[in-house]
Each structure stands twice: as structure tokens, then as C-alpha cells.
Amino acid sequence: MVTVSDRREFRDLASPEEAHEVVAGLDIDPAPETVPLADARDRVLAERIDADIDVPGFDRASMDGYAVHARDTFGADEADPVTLSVVGEVHAGEEPDVTVEPGSLAEISTGAVMPTGADAVVMVERTTETDDGIEIRTSVAPGDNVMLAGADIAAGARALGPGTRITPREIGLLSALGVDEVPVRGRPQVGILSTGDELVRPGNPLDSAAGQIYDVNSYTLAGAVAEAGGDPVMYPHAGDDYEEMERLLHEAANECDLVLSSGSTSASAVDVIYRVIEERGELRLHGVAVKPGKPMLVGTIGDSAYVGLPGYPVSALTIFQTFVAPAVRDAAGRDPPRTATVSGTMAVQERYGEGRRRLMPAGLVEDETGSLLVYPVDKGSGATTSLVDADGFVDVPPGTDYLAEGEAVDVTLFSPAVRPPTLLGMGEDDPLLSRLLDTIGRPRYLPLGSTEGLRRLNNGVPDIAVVAGPAADDHDAADIGGWEREWGLVVGPDTDVSDLGDLVDGDYRFVNRDTASGLRRSFDDALDALGGDRGVGRAEVVDAIEGYELTTKAHESPARKVMAGGADAGLGLHATAAKLDLGFVSLGTQQVRVLANPDRREKHSVGALEEALDDLDSLADGIAGMEPQ
Amino acid sequence: MVTVSDRREFRDLASPEEAHEVVAGLDIDPAPETVPLADARDRVLAERIDADIDVPGFDRASMDGYAVHARDTFGADEADPVTLSVVGEVHAGEEPDVTVEPGSLAEISTGAVMPTGADAVVMVERTTETDDGIEIRTSVAPGDNVMLAGADIAAGARALGPGTRITPREIGLLSALGVDEVPVRGRPQVGILSTGDELVRPGNPLDSAAGQIYDVNSYTLAGAVAEAGGDPVMYPHAGDDYEEMERLLHEAANECDLVLSSGSTSASAVDVIYRVIEERGELRLHGVAVKPGKPMLVGTIGDSAYVGLPGYPVSALTIFQTFVAPAVRDAAGRDPPRTATVSGTMAVQERYGEGRRRLMPAGLVEDETGSLLVYPVDKGSGATTSLVDADGFVDVPPGTDYLAEGEAVDVTLFSPAVRPPTLLGMGEDDPLLSRLLDTIGRPRYLPLGSTEGLRRLNNGVPDIAVVAGPAADDHDAADIGGWEREWGLVVGPDTDVSDLGDLVDGDYRFVNRDTASGLRRSFDDALDALGGDRGVGRAEVVDAIEGYELTTKAHESPARKVMAGGADAGLGLHATAAKLDLGFVSLGTQQVRVLANPDRREKHSVGALEEALDDLDSLADGIAGMEPQ
Incomplete structure (x- = not known):
């Protein structure tokens, strides 16, 4: 018997090719x-x-007109019409009650059954009703304007x-x-099990203090399964009840063609899966030699196949699309989607520290010619937002030291339904910017801060950068519009601060922004000025502020910390204070400027943004402290 | 008041651009x-x-290891580790019950909440458990291996x-x-009314003698509506009950954002629609100057929009996709699908007799380089099979005299899900061929007969032609395999015919095949031979066969006519007689050969066909009178 610990050391990692073969060898074909x-x-x-x-099931008139013996019309033309007598009429959807003898005709509607005797239809436009009957001004051949039964x-x-x-x-x-x-063809039933102790299904309350997070993979994988032609079946989350988890695993294996789970941080949960596979099936693969495929498991449980995916959302979706989706499509009888991959060129050089093959998350942006540029996305372990900050992944062969700028690469999209963003922006975050982006179809905006946005704009990746504070004036890029925003301290109801000096002198818990943000630069400038007024250096001033080093990346975060009672004051916007119903101490206004990549001015989305920037008044409506400029 | 007859003469036909505008001006936006x-x-x-x-909602360990004060590890390395004492452990999904004071650490799992005091995680691989505590062999910075709340x-x-x-x-x-x-976004509710007296919903019995046909447009349009993001609502078919139809039209208008009907051959049905539009809405467009848009109607009924489409299936789907689908997509908030059009070049020249703009049904085939060739499909008025014989349509501008062979054209697909066939074949029909085609993914085969198949192969359009009878030996194409089939007379139980002479001499109702079929050529050769034996010409022989001129296009049709009692004998295959349990008089065997376009031998599908032809025995199993060769 192979023990659990043996399995943990399961030989070498399989090659991606082996993994494809092992998965293709699973029987997940549903009954028709x-x-x-x-x-x-x-x-x-x-x-x-x-x-x-x-x-049709009968000889069918394909024109409104008259059913005739074609022979009766031979030689007829405008100059020399022939007149035939009407013996009746036939409409669509009724059985003819007339027989057309030579020399006679029947009125007939499009779609009607040809009456016995008639073998052609003369269209009504080539006839005239006279006292003697119907004058036919054209000749027709047998079969003209008739669709024969079975034709x-x-x-x-x-x-x-x-x-x-x-x-x-x-x-x-x-x-x-x-x-x-x-x-x-049947749709393969794909059971989805959620195995992390700390996971909570969306819609249920979350206890963050107890380390709970929402379960991202279950619904994501269900969507990807459905997209591949499978029928996802979600099983309840068993939490840390391992007996229940084992019961659900058996149930899913009995009910489904394939059971999926995604990596658990819990060793006990993994043990349950190993045990069930051991008792009722076979482990066929443990780990694939491709980042992030190391945790992948493939096996059988009874008559069902089982695949264990990595736990991080981007990894789970990447490994699913690479190894599992093809098998689900095959079982469903579907062709690979035409839109599953796109080709582009690297927007920047990307170096690799180690020689492993990897599926590198990548974002896409259209350049000025409409070609796709590809840039690496790495927000670090397990960031869910990489799902939407990237568009898919590039298969980087083992031993690749770097991908050069301009190198051609193929990107497998996270889903065939993914479409690259129309506009890629990076820089400061701001509530008016958020509304502005709402006016553009399919934008992507990465709130990396003013400094980082400007740096990346200079590297040529984004279409636009949004820069606030001192840096807004200090650049070479094309300014396409902007606004002014009031900033200062967002304070709680019991915080008696009326200016920056109070913050420095008093005993308050403060929350700062990170140094990439324009807000922080304006704040530091103000502190410098205060130090100057007081004849001391900045270090002395900031040392006096408890929490100056406590930085946050998002513009509402300090205010929310204040709101939650975790701080007395935070660096923020008038708009945020107003939105969250907190106090506000104004420290000034700063420029927010939208800067365009000079090569991308002709892009439709950049033009649309420029237009929207020309008409900011209504967008700014209701946001405190914003002044379109 | 505008009367119905005025409306029939509704000014000029609208231009396609006007039609787009009028449809875009309809309000079919659903509530979110x-x-x-x-x-x-x-x-x-x-x-x-x-x-x-x-x-995450908390500072989260992103590695298994130990939560530490980063400061405690400063300077630690393999040569000079630091040892810290363990104060507890924290697992994912639980609230930490320890505080990490300087000099101590807590064991922590990936995903767990960072305990108070700790600001970094040392990964377990860089530590050793000793009697004194945990030896740390690396230094970490604050934030290392931690994902901060909100990061x-x-x-x-x-x-x-x-x-x-x-x-x-x-x-x-x-x-x-x-x-x-x-x-x-809501999905626009699109009501679908079926208005032809002669129409019967699939699943119900059909009275062909009364001119009934199955309703093709209702389900087709429902599918196209769903594909565009709408929610199709099918209303019952009212047949020739015009009061019921009027009631349904009101009901649909009350319940839906848009109501569709497709052209009725019944003037009364059209009158009902006009009347309801007149009473409750407005007619905004009547007819578009594009073939087949002439019967298109656009208007409103109460709060609902109304569009009347042409009645022929290809026309209805073409006009829907061209004018209506964009509005449904807009209302649903969907982008135009990337796969809705493809580019290709004309495989043959196509001439136009008149100057009207037209949406020409077109089929697609890949050439040897993988480029798409486009060929016109015109099976005449109302052929349902054009839906699958064509892949979409080409917008041919007014005044176009011809499209030249090799001219670049765009084809709008009948649906974004349509994919061009992998293999295009034309020629004889045959039951073993049908099974052979089943082995190929997505083939298209047009049973045009041997002569026509060979002619088109010579014109370079299809990948293969299938030729039976005398023509099978008389060609320059590449023969990639074939079989022999037994042919003769399929006869009813009471038909006492034992050879061709009996058919000529007796008083039997016969059904023939059309002259394009290889079966017919072998039959005519046999008649020539009989005439020769008897010392008479073919004309005399065929005159003696009642029904010799009664030709059918499909290989089972004569036999089915015999089966239905409408004939005593029919030209056909042994296989057909056996399948339909009819009598059979063998008149010989004929070759069926599969001929490949020499330029397309390298196409994957042609190769697959060639392989299948090498192994026909199992395919032929159970089909009478087939001999793989």
C-alpha cells in the first residue's frame, strides 16, 4: 500500500505533455x-x-399567381397573350379542391399546394384579369415557380x-x-468542492479577525466549467468538518463525471482527499512541472475522475484552462474556441530568475496600430485582482532567461469571452476618475500611484497615466485634461484637529498613504513647509506623528480606518470624508492631470476620454471638493 | 388616418442606413x-x-512558517542564525490567540491572520526546530511574506x-x-409570433396534402435572439385564427420589449399586424432597399417595438442578424461578437442581373493555405437547407455587375458560433458516403449528383467530389478511394418485375432519378443496351416506361414513393430497398469514387477522409450491396 507520505513524494513532477495525456485518459464522457x-x-x-x-412535403407554389399546365402557355408573350379560364383557387395551408385540366388554371398563393394537373405557376404580375378569364403574357416551363416535394x-x-x-x-x-x-451529447457533470477551512461562500458574513476570506475558486471554476461545455455542480462548503468533507467527496464522485477541488491550505483536507482516492480509486499524477502546476493532482474516485487544482485563484483558473478545459470540451463534443488565444508582442522585457517552465499572467493593451502589446502581471501570491488585471497567460518555456521587448508571444485568455481592455491607465486613484472611467467601455485602470503611473507611461505601456500633486506639473507627457481636488485630514468625530500643526503636536493615531501616491507627496510638502516655519527638519516633524509610517495603498483606506475607530486621522480627500460622513480638515488643493502616451492619442478610447474630460462638470456633480479644470 | 392600402404603398424603400437608424431608435432597453x-x-x-x-480583510501570511518581528531577524543568515522562542501557532481560518513579543515567534500557516506584534513571516524552509526554539537562517524585512489587509x-x-x-x-x-x-443589465424580452396559416410547430403532426409545413423561423429566431443577449418568448401559433393572432400580438406587446414576426403568406395576417400597429403604435419603416429586406416592417405597438421580418428562413435570419441583432445586443449591453464576420476571396465569379443591393448567401471553404474561399449559395426561394449549405452572407453593393473570382469579400456569419466546414464535398449521394462523412468533423456535403460534383471540382470549389457510375472512370481528378454499390429497381410487394425488360413491357408506374445522378447514367446505359438487344432506339424504350420523366433528386426518393404506394418501381440502390424493406431487382453494380481536388490533398480533412476510405469494411457493415474497393 502506498501511504500518504509516499504520495507526498510522488516521483518527479510530470511534464505538461504527460499531464495533458493523463487528463485526456480520464473517462469523463457523459451519456447522450x-x-x-x-x-x-x-x-x-x-x-x-x-x-x-x-x-417541402408537397409540390409548392413559390409565387403568388396562377397554377397552369406549362404547355398551355408555350408561345405566350406580351404581344400574344393566351387566356385561360379560372377553375378555382388554392391558398397556403389548405388542400386543393380543384383539378387543373388543360386550358384552365387556378389562382394560387405562395406556399400553397399545387393542384392536380398543374405543373407550373405564372406570377400574377405577368397576368391580367379579363371577362374571359386570365390573360397570360408570358410562357413558363414545367416546374417554373414551383418547389417540388423534397427539393x-x-x-x-x-x-x-x-x-x-x-x-x-x-x-x-x-x-x-x-x-x-x-x-x-451530454454535458459532463463536474462537481466542485470547496476545501479551505478559512473559506466562506459569498453572501455569508465574513469574520476577518478569524482569518476568513471569501471562496473565490468555486464560482470561478463553475463559470469556466460551464463555458467549456460542462455542467457545474457546486457542493456545500464543509469548512473544517473533515468527515462532512469526506462524505461530500464520495457524493460528488458518485454523482459526477469529474470532481474538482482547488488547493487547500489545510493538510487535513488534503489528507481526506488522498484517503478517498486511495480507498476508491487511483492517483495518476501528482504535480506538473510548470509554475503554477506543482500542486495539481489527477486521479479517479470510483467511476469519477478527480482533479485537484492549485489554491490561488489565478493559478487555479490557469491550470484549469490549460489542462482540464480541453478534456471537458472533448467530453462535451466541443471544438476549442476560436477566441481562446491571441497573439501579441512583449511591451517590456521580462527576466526570469529560475529555469522552470511557467504560465505567466499577462495583460494586454492595443498599441496605436491596433496590435496587441503584452505585459507581465505579477501582484504576488494569490492576488485575486490579477484575474482582472491580467487577461490570460503566456506559456514561457523552461530555461527562458528573459522575454525581450518586442518578442512575439501567444496569450491564452482566462476565458474565450475575455476581451482586451480598450484603454489601459495607471496612476493615482480618485473618485472622479472612477466616474470618468465609467464613461469608457472596457477600460483597465491600475491604481499604482502617481509616481509609478508616470514611470510606466514613460516606459510606453499604458495609454494614460493619472498624476496628482507636485508630479502633475513635472513631466513631458501630453496633458489631456484634469481637475483639482481638495485634500487634507479625514478625522473622526472626537478628533479635535484643525490644522496640520495640531496633528503634529497632539496625540493622535494617524494613517498615511504610500509614497507612490500624489496625496502623500502633497502631504510631505506640507510637512516640509511646517518644519520650515518651525525651523526644524521633516524628520522631527514626522517623528511626532504616530502612524506616519503606517501607509495604505488606496485612497479611502485611511478614512475607513478612522471610520472603524482604528485611527483618529488619516490622509485623504474632502470627497472621501463627505462620502463616509467623517470630519475633514482641509490642507489644500492639488492638481489631478490625465497624461496620454503620445503614441496613443489616436486610439478611440483615448479620444473618448479626452472628450469626457472636456465635460467634467456633470461627472463631478455631488463629489465634494472637485473642481474640473 | 392612414389606411392599410396607403401603408402598402409606404413611400420608397428605406436605405439600409435608414433602417439601422430606425431600428436603433426603438426603445427596447430592459430594466436592470x-x-x-x-x-x-x-x-x-x-x-x-x-x-x-x-x-484580504486582515494581514495575511502568504507562506507556511513563523510570524516574527522582522527586526529580530536582521543580520541572520545560514552562518549566523538567530534562535527565537515559540509562543504559539496560528492556522488559516482561526483568530490568533497569541501576541508575538520581540524575541519570540509564532508558527503560522499560509492564509492565517498575522498575530499581534508580528510584521513578517520567515518561510519554514529557512528554519530549524531546536531544543531552544526555532533557528532562523535568514533575515526578513517588515512585510515579507505577508499580504497586508486591502493589498x-x-x-x-x-x-x-x-x-x-x-x-x-x-x-x-x-x-x-x-x-x-x-x-x-436586463435581457430584452423579445416576443416571437408565428403568423403563417400553413405553419405547424415541430413536434406536431403535419398534413402535407393540406400544404402544411413546419415553422422554421420561430425557433431559429429564438436562438438568434438568445445569442444576441435577448430573452426570447415564443407565443403559441394562432394558425388562421386571426382574432387569436390579434390577441397574441397585444399580449406580446404588453409583455415584451420587442415583438418579432416573420413574413406571412397570408394577407389577413398582415392586415392584423397593420391594424394593431395603427391602433396602438406607429409604423416607422416599411421595406428596406436590400434584397431580401423588402418585406421588413418596423414600428411600435404600445410600449413595445415591433419588427416584421421576411418569411423565408435564410431571409429572416439574414435580416435579423443585419438589422435587429445589433439593437438587441445594444439593449443587452453586449459588444458585437468578434467572430461575427470572416474575410475571404470569391472562389468563382458571380454575376448579378439587377442593380439592387443584396445580402448574398455564401458558403465557405478553406483552400490549401487555410485561407477562406467564398462561393455563392442560391438554392432558390425559401430553401431551408441554404441555412446550412451557406455559412452567412456577403453584402453586395447596389450596381455591382459581378464579383470577380479572387475578389476579397467579408462574410457575415449566420451566427457568431458558425464555423466554416472542414471539408466541402459535392456529388452523388449514397448511404455509405453518409457514414463516411460521419467520421469527419464538420464536413459539408452537397448531393448535387455526380455530373455536377465533377463539374464543380473542375472549377476548383469543393475539396472532393463523389462520382458514381460511368463518370467515375472518366475524369482527371485524384481518386482517393471508393466502393462498388449494387443498383436496380426498388419495387413494391405486388410488383412482379424481374428484370429491366419487365419494367419496359409491363404497366408499371415508375419513378426515375435526375440526370445529374450516376444512378441515372447507369440506368440509361442499361436502357440503351436493352434497346440495342431489341434493335430499337432509347426513345422507344423510355416511352414505354410510365414515369421515366418523373425525376427525383435524392437517392431514397423513388423508393419512398414506392413505399407510399405512389409508384410500383423506382430507380435505386439495393441498400435502400433493404433499409425500407422493399423488393429489389438488381440491374448491376457501379463504382462510387471519391475524387480529391489536387490542390487540397494536404488539407487535414482530406487526409482523414483518405484514411477512412482505406478502412471502409466496418463502415460498410450492415449496408446491403456495398463492396469497399
Whole structure:
């Protein structure tokens, strides 16, 4: 028997190719099923559909006019019409009650059954009603303006092949054949288990003090499973109840074609999974030699397949899309989506410290010609926001020392439905900016602070940088608009501070912003000025502020700390104080400027932003301390 | 008041540009709604989502190891470790019950809350447990291996903008923020009315003698509406009950944002629609100057918009995708799909007789380089099979005399989910061929007959032609395999025919195949031979066969006519007689050969077909009279 500890040391890591093979070797094929035609869109035909009936089922008039013996019209033209007598009429949807003998005709509507005897239709426009009958001013050949029974498709003919994906047009043909129950490939049932002790399902209250976080992977993977053609089944979260977790694992394995879990930080949870695989199945792979595939597990539990994914959200989605989605699509009979990958070139050089193969999270931005530039996204371990800050990942071969700027790379998107942002901005965060971005379709904005935004703009990656404070005046970029904002100290109701001197002199717990923010630069300038007034250096001034070193990256964070009672004063905006209903001590105003990458001025989104910047008044409405400039 | 007859003469036809404007001017915007996170995939955010909470909500260890005062480790390295005493441990999902005083540390798991006092984590790999405590062999800086509260995303920060399409990654971020009810754009409710007297919904019995046909447009349009982001609502078919139809039209207008109907052949049905628009709304457009847009109607009924589409399936889907789908997508907040159009070059010249702008149905085939060739598809008025024989349509400007072979054209696909066939074949139809095609993913095969298949192969359009009978030996193409099939007369139980002479001499109702079929050529050769034996010409022989001129296009059609009692004998295959349990009089065997376009031998699908042809035995199993060769 292989013990748990042996398994932990499971030989070497598998190569990605081996991992693909092992996953492809799992049997997750669902049984075919039958669905109503109304639900058949996007499903895949399980078998060939031959026509059971002729379409149309009768010789059908394809014009409004008169059903005739073609022979009776031979030689007729405008100059020499022939007149035939009317014996009756036939409308669409009714059985003809007339027979057309030679020399006669019947009025007929488009779609009507050709009456016995008639073999062609003369369109009404080429006829005149007279006292003697109908004057025909053209000659027709047998079959003219008639669709013969089975001419569209004949009974017994091949209509649609097995494996056909059903789009509206296939629905049309199935309709024509009267097929209202459609035999389709089943969707593999994919059970999703949530295994971290600390995880809480969205919608439930979160106890942050106890280290709880929301479960990101369960719904994300469910979405990715559905997108690949599977049917996700979410199982309840068992928390730290390992018996319940074991029970759910058995239940999922019994009910599903494939069971997924994503890496748990809990050794006990992992032990449960090993034990169940050991008792009821087989472990086929433990770890793939690709960052972040090391924690991947592949095996079977009873008749179900099992795949364990890494725990960090970007890693889980990356490994799912790389190794698992192809198997789900195969089982569902789906082709790989056309939009799953895009090609671009590296916007910057990216160096690698170690030789492992990796799936590097990457963001995309269109350059001025519409080509895609690719930039690495690394917000560090487990950042959920990398899911939306990146668009997908680049497969970087082992032993790659660096990807050069301008090097061509393929990016596998996090989902075939992902589309690159129309606008990439970086820099200061600001409530009016947030509204401004709402006017642009599909922007991406990374609130890295003014300094970092400007630095990256100079490196040519973003379309725009947003810069606040002193740096707003000190750059070479193209200024396309901006506003002024009032900043200062956001204070709690019991904090008796009326200026910067009070903060320095009093005994208050303060929360600062990080040095990349323009707010911080203006604050430091103000402290310098205060020091100057008092004839002391900045160091002396800041030493007197408790919490000066306590920095936060987001513009509301100091104020929220004040609101929560964790601080007395924080560096922030008038707008934030007003929004959160806190006190505010104004220390001045600062410029916020939107700077454009000079190469990207022609981009549609940059133009749209420039236009919106020209008309900021209504956007600024209701935000305290904002003055469009 | 404008009367119905005035409306019939509604000014001039609108230009396509006007039609786009009129449709865009309809108000079909649905109210936003809230959906559970599990159902949010593919929906569109109705409003911006700002983070309500810090993620993570606490300072979080991002490694397994020890929570320390970074200062205590300064200077520590492999040569000069520092030893600190353990004061406790903290696991993920639990509230720390220890405080880390200087000189001490706490064991900590990835994801756990940093205990009070600690400001960094030393990873377990750089430590050793000793009797005195934990030996630390590296120095860490404050913040090392810790993700600070809000570092992923901070409360108050912009998370996702309005209009964001929700893919799995957005689901991930929403999960992280604990958002389980997602404000999304509504899906416009689109009512679909079926208005032809002769139409029957699939699943119901069809009375072909009364001219009934299955309703193709209702489900097709419902599928296209759903694909564009709308919510299709199918209303019952009122048949020729015009009062009921009027009632349904009012009901649909009351319940939906948009009501669609597709052209009716019934003047009374059209009158009902006009009357309701007149009473409760406004007719804004009647007819668009683009073939097939002439019957298009646009107006309002109460608070709902109304669009009337042409009746023929290809026309209805073409006009829907061109004029209506963009409005449905806009209302749903969706971007135009990336895969809605493809570019190719004309495979053949196509001439136009008249100067009208047209949306020409077109099929696609990949050439040997993977580029798309475009060929016109015109099976004539109202053929449903054009939906699957074509892939979309080319917008041909007015006044175009011809599209030249090799000319670049864009094809709007019938649906963004349509993918061009992998293999295009034309020629004879045959039951073994049908099984052979089942082995290829996404083939298209047009059963045009041997002669026509060979002609088109010579023109360079299809990848393969399938040719049966005498023509199978008489060509210059590359033969990649084939089989022999037994053919003859398929006869009813009471038909006492034992050879061709009996058919000529007796009094039987016969059904023939069309002259493009290889079966017909072998049959005519046999008749020639009989005439030769008897010393008479073919004309005399065929005159003696009642129904010789009655031709059918599909290989089972004569047999099915016999089966239905409408004929005594039909030209057909042994396989068909066996399948339909009819009598069979063998008249010989004929070759069926698969001929490849010499330029396309390297196409993957042609190679796959060639392989399948090498191994026909199992495919032929159970089909009477087939002999793989």
C-alpha cells in the first residue's frame, strides 16, 4: 500500500505533455441525452440526423399567381397573350379542391399546394384579369415557380452530421424536419468542492479577525466549467468538518463525471482527499512541472475522475484552462474556441530568475496600430485582482532567461469571452476618475500611484497615466485634461484637529498613504513647509506623528480606518470624508492631470476620454471638493 | 388616418442606413435586474462595483512558517542564525490567540491572520526546530511574506466598471468581494409570433396534402435572439385564427420589449399586424432597399417595438442578424461578437442581373493555405437547407455587375458560433458516403449528383467530389478511394418485375432519378443496351416506361414513393430497398469514387477522409450491396 507520505513524494513532477495525456485518459464522457429543440442551441448533436420527411412535403407554389399546365402557355408573350379560364383557387395551408385540366388554371398563393394537373405557376404580375378569364403574357416551363416535394431536402437524405454544434441555423433545419426532440451529447457533470477551512461562500458574513476570506475558486471554476461545455455542480462548503468533507467527496464522485477541488491550505483536507482516492480509486499524477502546476493532482474516485487544482485563484483558473478545459470540451463534443488565444508582442522585457517552465499572467493593451502589446502581471501570491488585471497567460518555456521587448508571444485568455481592455491607465486613484472611467467601455485602470503611473507611461505601456500633486506639473507627457481636488485630514468625530500643526503636536493615531501616491507627496510638502516655519527638519516633524509610517495603498483606506475607530486621522480627500460622513480638515488643493502616451492619442478610447474630460462638470456633480479644470 | 392600402404603398424603400437608424431608435432597453452570482456568467454589469471590503480583510501570511518581528531577524543568515522562542501557532481560518513579543515567534500557516506584534513571516524552509526554539537562517524585512489587509483590493476602490461582461474571472473578483447578488443589465424580452396559416410547430403532426409545413423561423429566431443577449418568448401559433393572432400580438406587446414576426403568406395576417400597429403604435419603416429586406416592417405597438421580418428562413435570419441583432445586443449591453464576420476571396465569379443591393448567401471553404474561399449559395426561394449549405452572407453593393473570382469579400456569419466546414464535398449521394462523412468533423456535403460534383471540382470549389457510375472512370481528378454499390429497381410487394425488360413491357408506374445522378447514367446505359438487344432506339424504350420523366433528386426518393404506394418501381440502390424493406431487382453494380481536388490533398480533412476510405469494411457493415474497393 502506498501511504500518504509516499504520495507526498510522488516521483518527479510530470511534464505538461504527460499531464495533458493523463487528463485526456480520464473517462469523463457523459451519456447522450435528448433535449427539446428550444433548448438545443449550443449543444452538440450526438448522432446524424437524416431527413424523415420530404421538405417541402408537397409540390409548392413559390409565387403568388396562377397554377397552369406549362404547355398551355408555350408561345405566350406580351404581344400574344393566351387566356385561360379560372377553375378555382388554392391558398397556403389548405388542400386543393380543384383539378387543373388543360386550358384552365387556378389562382394560387405562395406556399400553397399545387393542384392536380398543374405543373407550373405564372406570377400574377405577368397576368391580367379579363371577362374571359386570365390573360397570360408570358410562357413558363414545367416546374417554373414551383418547389417540388423534397427539393429542399428529401426524406432519407443526410441533414446534419454527428458532432454538429447547434446554432440558430441548425435549429432552422431541425425545425423544417419537424425534429422537436434533439439527441445531443451530454454535458459532463463536474462537481466542485470547496476545501479551505478559512473559506466562506459569498453572501455569508465574513469574520476577518478569524482569518476568513471569501471562496473565490468555486464560482470561478463553475463559470469556466460551464463555458467549456460542462455542467457545474457546486457542493456545500464543509469548512473544517473533515468527515462532512469526506462524505461530500464520495457524493460528488458518485454523482459526477469529474470532481474538482482547488488547493487547500489545510493538510487535513488534503489528507481526506488522498484517503478517498486511495480507498476508491487511483492517483495518476501528482504535480506538473510548470509554475503554477506543482500542486495539481489527477486521479479517479470510483467511476469519477478527480482533479485537484492549485489554491490561488489565478493559478487555479490557469491550470484549469490549460489542462482540464480541453478534456471537458472533448467530453462535451466541443471544438476549442476560436477566441481562446491571441497573439501579441512583449511591451517590456521580462527576466526570469529560475529555469522552470511557467504560465505567466499577462495583460494586454492595443498599441496605436491596433496590435496587441503584452505585459507581465505579477501582484504576488494569490492576488485575486490579477484575474482582472491580467487577461490570460503566456506559456514561457523552461530555461527562458528573459522575454525581450518586442518578442512575439501567444496569450491564452482566462476565458474565450475575455476581451482586451480598450484603454489601459495607471496612476493615482480618485473618485472622479472612477466616474470618468465609467464613461469608457472596457477600460483597465491600475491604481499604482502617481509616481509609478508616470514611470510606466514613460516606459510606453499604458495609454494614460493619472498624476496628482507636485508630479502633475513635472513631466513631458501630453496633458489631456484634469481637475483639482481638495485634500487634507479625514478625522473622526472626537478628533479635535484643525490644522496640520495640531496633528503634529497632539496625540493622535494617524494613517498615511504610500509614497507612490500624489496625496502623500502633497502631504510631505506640507510637512516640509511646517518644519520650515518651525525651523526644524521633516524628520522631527514626522517623528511626532504616530502612524506616519503606517501607509495604505488606496485612497479611502485611511478614512475607513478612522471610520472603524482604528485611527483618529488619516490622509485623504474632502470627497472621501463627505462620502463616509467623517470630519475633514482641509490642507489644500492639488492638481489631478490625465497624461496620454503620445503614441496613443489616436486610439478611440483615448479620444473618448479626452472628450469626457472636456465635460467634467456633470461627472463631478455631488463629489465634494472637485473642481474640473 | 392612414389606411392599410396607403401603408402598402409606404413611400420608397428605406436605405439600409435608414433602417439601422430606425431600428436603433426603438426603445427596447430592459430594466436592470439582480441575479445570483452563480447565474451571472455572460451577463453585463449594470453599474460599477466598488469594493465594500478590504481583500484580504486582515494581514495575511502568504507562506507556511513563523510570524516574527522582522527586526529580530536582521543580520541572520545560514552562518549566523538567530534562535527565537515559540509562543504559539496560528492556522488559516482561526483568530490568533497569541501576541508575538520581540524575541519570540509564532508558527503560522499560509492564509492565517498575522498575530499581534508580528510584521513578517520567515518561510519554514529557512528554519530549524531546536531544543531552544526555532533557528532562523535568514533575515526578513517588515512585510515579507505577508499580504497586508486591502493589498489585493481595498475597500472603496473601483473593482469593475459598468458594462463589464462577466466571465469566470469577473466572477472570481465578485466572489472575493463577497458579492453574491449581481446587478446586471436586463435581457430584452423579445416576443416571437408565428403568423403563417400553413405553419405547424415541430413536434406536431403535419398534413402535407393540406400544404402544411413546419415553422422554421420561430425557433431559429429564438436562438438568434438568445445569442444576441435577448430573452426570447415564443407565443403559441394562432394558425388562421386571426382574432387569436390579434390577441397574441397585444399580449406580446404588453409583455415584451420587442415583438418579432416573420413574413406571412397570408394577407389577413398582415392586415392584423397593420391594424394593431395603427391602433396602438406607429409604423416607422416599411421595406428596406436590400434584397431580401423588402418585406421588413418596423414600428411600435404600445410600449413595445415591433419588427416584421421576411418569411423565408435564410431571409429572416439574414435580416435579423443585419438589422435587429445589433439593437438587441445594444439593449443587452453586449459588444458585437468578434467572430461575427470572416474575410475571404470569391472562389468563382458571380454575376448579378439587377442593380439592387443584396445580402448574398455564401458558403465557405478553406483552400490549401487555410485561407477562406467564398462561393455563392442560391438554392432558390425559401430553401431551408441554404441555412446550412451557406455559412452567412456577403453584402453586395447596389450596381455591382459581378464579383470577380479572387475578389476579397467579408462574410457575415449566420451566427457568431458558425464555423466554416472542414471539408466541402459535392456529388452523388449514397448511404455509405453518409457514414463516411460521419467520421469527419464538420464536413459539408452537397448531393448535387455526380455530373455536377465533377463539374464543380473542375472549377476548383469543393475539396472532393463523389462520382458514381460511368463518370467515375472518366475524369482527371485524384481518386482517393471508393466502393462498388449494387443498383436496380426498388419495387413494391405486388410488383412482379424481374428484370429491366419487365419494367419496359409491363404497366408499371415508375419513378426515375435526375440526370445529374450516376444512378441515372447507369440506368440509361442499361436502357440503351436493352434497346440495342431489341434493335430499337432509347426513345422507344423510355416511352414505354410510365414515369421515366418523373425525376427525383435524392437517392431514397423513388423508393419512398414506392413505399407510399405512389409508384410500383423506382430507380435505386439495393441498400435502400433493404433499409425500407422493399423488393429489389438488381440491374448491376457501379463504382462510387471519391475524387480529391489536387490542390487540397494536404488539407487535414482530406487526409482523414483518405484514411477512412482505406478502412471502409466496418463502415460498410450492415449496408446491403456495398463492396469497399
